[in-house]
Amino acid sequence: MTSNGRRDEEAFRLYTQLTTNLPDNESALQILRTYSFYDLYFLLTDRVFRKYGQGSVRAEAEIAKMLLVQTVFDDGFIPHDDSCTALYQFGKKKQYIVLNEMLRDNGSRPKCVATGHDRHVIKFAQHFNPYDGYSDMYVRAVCKVSEDWILWNLNEFVGQIQQCLKAKVGSNQEVFALHVLKELLDNYPEYRSIIMTLVREKQYLTMCTLGEVHQQEHS
Numbered sequence: 001m002t003s004n005g006r007r008d009e010e011a012f013r014l015y016t017q018l019t020t021n022l023p024d025n026e027s028a029l030q031i032l033r034t035y036s037f038y039d040l041y042f043l044l045t046d047r048v049f050r051k052y053g054q055g056s057v058r059a060e061a062e063i064a065k066m067l068l069v070q071t072v073f074d075d076g077f078i079p080h081d082d083s084c085t086a087l088y089q090f091g092k093k094k095q096y097i098v099l100n101e102m103l104r105d106n107g108s109r110p111k112c113v114a115t116g117h118d119r120h121v122i123k124f125a126q127h128f129n130p131y132d133g134y135s136d137m138y139v140r141a142v143c144k145v146s147e148d149w150i151l152w153n154l155n156e157f158v159g160q161i162q163q164c165l166k167a168k169v170g171s172n173q174e175v176f177a178l179h180v181l182k183e184l185l186d187n188y189p190e191y192r193s194i195i196m197t198l199v200r201e202k203q204y205l206t207m208c209t210l211g212e213v214h215q216q217e218h219s
Contacts, residue, residue, distance in 0.1 A: 033071045040071060069098075077102055080113070093117050096143075100152070112151035115143035124158045127194045165199060178207040 022028050032040060068087060069078055078084045078098055085091055096114040103110035115121060117139055125139045143151065164177035181195050185207070196204055 029070050035071070037068065037072055040068065097155070112148055115146075115151045115154045117143045118155055118159060120159050120162050121155050124154075127197070162198065165203065169202075174203070178203060179210060182207045182210045 016022075022031075035043065069084070073079070073084075078095065080099065082092075084095060093116045097116040099113045100110075100116075103113070117125075121143065122136075122139050125142050126135060128142070129135055129138045131138060143154070146154070161177050161180060164173040167173035167177075178199070181199065185192060185195055199207065
């Protein structure tokens with residue numbers, strides 16, 4: 001499609017929004033609120049996502065929840081009880097994440113509800129588990145009772161570092177993660193064994209030379 005074609009489509013979309021009095025998301029949601037929960041879910045799955053394959057299942061669930069939360073709950077906020085976990089692919093982990101995001105957007109000094117225990121959080125927290133069993137219970141406890149600054153950052157920081165470590169070799173993302181872990185190792189050498197579980201062998205060797213290169217550049 002040419003650039004002119006894209007401009008025509010964009011112009012048509014804006015024209016349609018203005019002439020149907022739907023200039024923003026909030027006004028569009030007013031129409032969706034006329035549907036019942038089941039009618040709205042059927043509309044999304046049968047008319048919007050029907051032509052896509054299995055790869056769209058997670059995206060479908062996420063988009064459906066964004067709309068359903070706004071239409072099912074009057075104030076657009078999900079409750080702290082378990083009622084919203086009945087939504088498709090919506091467990092306690094995602095509930096914590098959504099509640100925290102809402103607190104960030106609407107509170108001046110919010111307290112973290114709990115850390116969403118994604119797989120990378122579970123893997124990382126296991127390194128500090130002093131018990132032989134009850135691994136899942138331990139992680140869930142860590143994600144609820146740790147210091148507030150840890151709860152706010154545990155999921156995001158650990159996840160971001162692990163994503164950067166999976167980036168292309170020599171990329172800015174990988175180098176950034178290695179620098180972070182190098183600084184951690186320099187300040188807390190007792191965590192060396194844990195750091196080594198996060199990186200590949202070549203990454204660990206590269207990380208160990210970062211300080212030497214930095215010193216040579218400034219000598």
